[in-house]
Amino acid sequence: MGGKVAVVTGASSGIGEATARVLSARGASVVLAARAEEKLGFLAREISAAGGRAVVVKTDVADRESVKGMVERAVGEFGSVDVLVNNAGLGLSGRVAELRPDDMRYVFDVNLLGPLNCVQEALPHMPRGGRIINVSSVVGKRAIPKVGGYCATKFALNALSDALRVEVADRGITVTSVYPGTTRTSFRDNSRRTKSEKRGWRPKGVPPEAVAEKIAGAAEKGGRDVYVTLTDRIFVAGTSLAPGLTDLVLHRFWAKD
Numbered sequence: 001m002g003g004k005v006a007v008v009t010g011a012s013s014g015i016g017e018a019t020a021r022v023l024s025a026r027g028a029s030v031v032l033a034a035r036a037e038e039k040l041g042f043l044a045r046e047i048s049a050a051g052g053r054a055v056v057v058k059t060d061v062a063d064r065e066s067v068k069g070m071v072e073r074a075v076g077e078f079g080s081v082d083v084l085v086n087n088a089g090l091g092l093s094g095r096v097a098e099l100r101p102d103d104m105r106y107v108f109d110v111n112l113l114g115p116l117n118c119v120q121e122a123l124p125h126m127p128r129g130g131r132i133i134n135v136s137s138v139v140g141k142r143a144i145p146k147v148g149g150y151c152a153t154k155f156a157l158n159a160l161s162d163a164l165r166v167e168v169a170d171r172g173i174t175v176t177s178v179y180p181g182t183t184r185t186s187f188r189d190n191s192r193r194t195k196s197e198k199r200g201w202r203p204k205g206v207p208p209e210a211v212a213e214k215i216a217g218a219a220e221k222g223g224r225d226v227y228v229t230l231t232d233r234i235f236v237a238g239t240s241l242a243p244g245l246t247d248l249v250l251h252r253f254w255a256k257d
């Protein structure tokens, strides 16, 4: 990744923070984008102390002007954008019957319009090809109860990724969807909740560094669909092969109060 410039959204926490560290360790100059500027500053200092190059840009991905400013700063500082990691995202829990439209609009603004804003602003600065990596989720392949609204944002993101991949192929730009399963970050605490309902069982999950390694692999080599664990692959393959059986299992073990 030496000489490459990577923009990482949601770099203030969890998967994005770990990804910025790995990309920097592999030689990329990193643009750290999120709203929590102070946290980004700590990370930038850590990266600089380790000999890397990082710039902090306070960014709200849901705000087009903010994203425009972030990309301008990235290009001003480092000259181009070679890798865009659309990682910033937000959960939403609640049964479909109870989801509030305002919450739905907000998670779509962050999880779908956010990546779209970043792609549209970054593309003109990728004339020599590049990599776009969109962080989806295994529940963007098979929706599960109590988080249907969140799942819908990731299904929609996959659709944009699939269309974009074909549209930019001639420009030497690859588009990768990464599908993490449960990852041990602050994601659940940061999620919006429709009401104080007991949440479904959740696997222990992997550390964010495991996802970051996969994202860094995609930043180097491209690739279409990237899973983090074999269990995630089996979940997605099994649920698509046997959707009715999956409904029954989810009803039995997940949908109850």
Ligand SMILES: NC(=O)c1ccc[n+]([C@@H]2O[C@H](COP(=O)([O-])OP(=O)(O)OC[C@H]3O[C@@H](n4cnc5c(N)ncnc54)[C@H](OP(=O)(O)O)[C@@H]3O)[C@@H](O)[C@H]2O)c1
Pocket: 009, 010, 011, 012, 013, 014, 015, 016, 033, 034, 035, 036, 037, 059, 060, 061, 062, 087, 088, 089, 090, 091, 110, 135, 136, 137, 138, 179, 180, 181, 182, 183, 184, 185, 186, 187, 188, 190, 205, 208
């Ligand atoms: N953790 C999991 O189990 C899991 C599983 C599958 C997929 N994912 C996906 O992985 C991605 C990263 O999640 P995580 O687990 O690392 O969660 P996290 O620790 O809560 O981190 C979320 C990041 O997104 C940023 N963000 C949220 N809203 C933003 C906005 N409007 N503008 C800019 N940045 C924003 C946050 O930064 P600020 O608050 O500073 O803006 C933070 O850096 C998300 O897309 C999530 O959907 C997570």
